Amino acid sequence: MDLIHRDLKPDNILIDEGDVLKLCDLGIVTARNVGGANTEASRSGIGTEKYKSPEQGGFFAKYSSKTDVFSLGLILVELYAWDDEFEAMFDNYRSGIQSDHILDRETAEFVKILTEVNPKCRPTCAEMLEHQFLSYC
Template structure:
């Protein structure tokens, strides 16, 4: 036991830290996962990198060294893929119960480009717009061809190098899938920022496909054209469980006895309780109507059709 402990202590002393290998040049951004810094390797001063520091899963507990699910996914997927339009993971380091992911550095992102042209009130040139969109779709096609759905495409996650190369980044919410009709929603976090969230996710669909990424790309394209979000909205705030409505004030006695017909006319037949799924389906059907097989024969091939067909018309 003492021999093993001595070996570990010697390896810890020999292991180079982040500060030994990289010179931190500045702070880039922060989020729920941690922080991102711009740095430069000390042995190669010419190439800048971006270092993403993940906080421990239970930050503040001295005896816990857990790794967040987001960090595990990002490490796993970045180790398996490689494409010119995806950010390249160069190194993974563990230090002081925090994980550091070292990526290639990109000077800009789509959000900065949108803000720049919005402030100067100048539209993005059409050739530039086409080049940005082509590279974005090229990287996304690679992900989908390798059975990976990104699930969090937004302008801030689409990076651009100083040479104009588009890089899709932040695979923390991405995941692999094996079939487009496989359920990917259960026991998972809410995916995609609401401004770029596909309708099936807004309606609470349990089955979804890589098409949700294509919807996000369409929203990003609209924002590049209009220089503002095209579907800007706020997250719905659920009511707390303990909140209850106050009972209505009792009717006056004079109103009860004034007309014998009033008491019977106010009585309503009992309402049949509905499940939340049935209620949502009926509400959506009332709003957009029902599509029959005669009008749309191929509807029977949609993943949700068999489930929706069980509802009463």
């Protein structure tokens, strides 16, 4: 929908009766410029600290729709590897340090590309959806 949510987290993802995911809390959503997934925008660094991408750190931080890709990677970490060191793992991912808590190699590799510190190295949403990790075959 050419939008950047900027506050993706489990609390903002709902599942309806038909098992369809719906995003809520659109209070800080911003329009993505028509220029594409790599179009950068400057907005305030608001959002839930725990799920912010590295580029959301400052008031005039530049970010793109790939900031939501990073947050999705952190959500996948939370779903897969919840333990007592969870907060430290998030800090590590934001710093580019991968966790050894994800034992499944395919999951670990998918999380790694979603949580690349450099947003230019992260997949676009379209690339993410085409990734073998999400394939049903």
